Amino acid sequence: MSLVLFQNTILEDETVLLRPLLEWDVENLMEISINEPETWKYSLVQANGKENLEKYIQIALKAKENGVEFPFIVFDKKSGKYAGSTRFYDINLEFKTLQLGYTWYGGAFRGTGLNKHCKFLLLQFAFETLGVERVEFRADNNNERSIAAMKSIGCKVEGVLRNHMPTLGSDARRDSIILSILKNEWFDDVKENLKRKL
Template sequence: MTAIFDFPQNTILENESVLLRPLQESDVENLLEISINEPETWEYSLVRANGKENLENYIKIALKARENKTEFPFIVFDKKSGKYAGSTRFYDISLPFKTVQLGYTWYGKDFRGTGLNKHCKFLLLQFAFETLEMERVEFRADNNNQRSIAAMKSIGCKVEGVLRSHMPTLGSDLRRDSIVLSILKNEWFENVKENLKAKL
């Protein structure tokens, strides 16, 4: 049950390490270097952004979803290096159920394992639970994507289960199993927030 949600168009989330601002068409230039040089970034993605044409398409799809008020995509700026690092977004926003999914997250290889993801997730989760007053934030990933699953567990996500043969994979006849993880509002306030803050 997805409901439209009118995010303030200038929603910006930031701390001393990272800035997340609304993705825009001109961000093709900011993400092009990763897009051209690091095709493995989208190994498990359903929408690839490798190469300029695919990146333009990726951004176009994301902006259309924001226009339709079903998703809200961000570009991620790493303050430490002064470079754009990747992208992430809220999607499957359900106001009646007070749930949202957080995903479509990718970073260039120079930004993986640097702590950047934890800073991003802290800001996004804080916004979801404390500003949007969501009850549940859900995460999904290809069940083979061990790096992504480890990252989600490290921020405090709990594994709920695996959706078997859940969706097709890009460019093959194979279907993927999707792992489902989540954080609940009470978990955020009871321990996830403090535990995650301590890791920043």
């Protein structure tokens, strides 16, 4: 399946709806952007404040246009509010691989189980519709909350890329932890284990 065929893909269950991110979603994410700048503490691409959020969305949409990323906005059905954003990136359908990341939620949505619902839908789509063999995840090795969340959905740690990237507003460089889920792992046990946690 090519990226063109899922340009309008919507993924949803009883808890969450993920739809393609659009330019005017600036308004839907503005409250988090302005009031919770710490959300992007570990990110090189900031979305805090209207100008940064607009730029963040423009970059994501350009990458989608180029066929290497697919960004979603996350809608929490329980509260009736937009919760954040996530995306597939480094998509290589020839090699049947992609990365899942750029995930962030407002503080009110963290620890609510929303992330597990999102990840279940995204992983199911990646492995069962797109037919990928591997989904990779990366994070700043100091980002304990993000690493714990990835492990809790069934990701396996592969290693750490030392001194891998610059950090924002600092001369320091970050170590990046690499985790992944393989297609056979998804079907063998990750899918059922994650489903039980929903």
